[in-house]
Amino acid sequence: MKRVLILLLAPVFFAVSCNNNQLEPETKPLPKLLSLIPKAGYSGTEVIISGYGFTEPLTVSVDGKEATVKSVSDDRISAIMPDHALGEVNVSVTTGGVTLEGLSFRYAEKVPEEGLSITSYQPASGIEGDVISIMGAMFSTDKAKNTVTINGKTAVVEKANETRLMVVLPDNPAGDYPFVVTVGGKTVTGPSFTYNVKPELTVFSVTPNTGTAGDVVILNGMCFGETPEDNKVTINGTEATVLTASYSALSIVIPENPRGSYPVVVTVGEKTVEGPSFLYVAKSHTYTVKTMSGSAGRAADVTTIVDGASTVAKFRQPRGVVFLPDGRLAIFDNGNNAIRFMNLATWEVENSSVAAKSMLNAAWRGSLNGDWIYMASKGNNRIVRYNYKTDAAEIVTTNMSGTSPMDICFDADGNGYVLVRDGSKAIFKAEGGDFANMTTFTTFTKGPLAMQFAPDGNLIVSTQGCQIIGVKPTGEQFVIAGIEDAKADDPGTPGEPLTAKFGSNLFGLTVNSDGDIFVADDSFKVIKLITLGEKGYEDAVVSTIAGASGQKAKTDGVGAEARFDSPGEIRMAPSGKMLIVTEYNAFTIREIVID
Secondary structure (H helix, E strand, C coil): CHHHHHHHHHHHHHHHHHHHHHCCCCCCCCCEEEEEECCEECCCCEEEEEEECCCCCEEEEECCEECEEEEECCCEEEEECCCCCCEEEEEEEEECCEEEEEEEEEECCCCCCCCCEEEEEECCEECCCCEEEEEEECCCCCHHHEEEEECCEEEEEEEECCCEEEEECCCCCCEEEEEEEEECCEEEEEEEEEECCCCCCEEEEEECCEECCCCEEEEEEECCCCCHHHEEEEECCEECEEEEECCCEEEEECCCCCCEEEEEEEEECCEEEEEEEEEECCCCCCEEEEEEECCCCCCCCCCCCECECCCCCECCCEEEEEECCCCEEEEEEHHHCEEEEEECCCCCEEECCHHHHCCCCCEEEEEEECCEEEEEEHHHCEEEEEECCCCEEEEEECCCCCCCEEEEEECCCCCEEEEECCCCCEEEEEHHHCHHHCEEEEECCCCEEEEEECCCCCEEEEECCCCEEEECCCCCEEEEECCCCCCCCECCCCCCHHHCECCCCCCEEEECCCCCEEEEECCCCEEEEEEEECCEEEEEEEEEEECCCCCECCECEEHHHCEECCEEEEEECCCCCEEEEEECCCCEEEEEEEC
């Protein structure tokens, strides 16, 4: 019986032993990468990474940049490739704390899907009303189902097939705009199309655009009348003479106008248009230097004072001059403390300053106010005035000790101004010509040397700082030309007067009726001109009209042929056609004739 039991239990024991062996833990293989499909694509491509042993959490990196993982199984990963530059990249997978490498992916250009597109135009430019062909793909063959716009304006579609639309250009300004086509809810924008200028009356340019009355210039444009009589051209309301005419060009003679910039206006039929501006500038002049009177005499005879004809008269350091209404020139004979008078018609010189002689000591510059000649008596720090009609003289003020008064002038309201170089380096104002009660008008960092009012009411001043400075009626200053203390003879860049350079001995200046400034630059023995530009002094031009830089002599001649010894005073004649220059160390009076 026992034997039978043992035999019956044996299979059971065997079975239990076998089951115990199957429950022992298995060894799991390490994760491994096998492949990546597809091997090429672009940003946003979905790839399948095959392998085994993948577990979450899991990351896929593309050259260190993480991809978006869509799904993970033991042997497969679905991921979206991130943005990346074109080229070959490494792809790695980190799973279960292990980073697996060995796969690569090539970023390539995305191949566009075939669909609605615009490729080109024929022609590529045009104007309103032109018929244009738009080439592309997936247009509707039903022209009504194609909506075409350009710069927000709708173009009429005349014909249509799948690859071409023929449209009529709507009205648009000249410029570049893309066509936009909409078909079945899809919209595509094409390359730029050029709108040309419409063929209507237009003035494109004026050549040259600067000059003076009498110059012949060309107007370039379109739709001009074919004969001169068909065109009316005006500048600042003044009609110009049309010499020749064609569809695209007119030649005209510039009419008379004040200096300034004015638009050119053209009328053809009932159409009038305004073109670019023409800038009237100062006429080109010839400056001829002549010696009017005087000869060297100081070295031989210190007290020389001789009246008479041009070749006989003698001066001793002549400085300021004043034009008189009776046709004479009053000359301040600085070294002789006298007022000399020259008949401008004959150049004859006479001495009529007996009354003023004892009051003056080194008379410098001055001005005429009524019948009185006002003089800055620099040597004894006083203001003296002389009546040229009655030969009477008066001391106006003596309370200017240590100031070195060098110039006097008057504004349009009769207020007097006294310039002092030393001490306060200022210009004083005498309300109503009351020199006993002067107030400070404006002061300078460098000593002022000469002054004169411009037509616009600003006071123009030269300084020892090598600059020309404007002073407004309020006393506020602004630099017209020159760089402070940059002593040199340099006109600077045309139209940029603040780049010009002057000497430091600018003893004389004068302003013409246009506001142009003439400067006697004794440092470099030249006469300079500051010509107003289109914006006034802001874009003025500095030039030398007479003399040669640094070449000291007493030579008459035209422009650069002339030579100066010591130009001090300079004054514009009332006619605007002559300048007077005194040469204080050459003892002469020079004339510059403006032709």
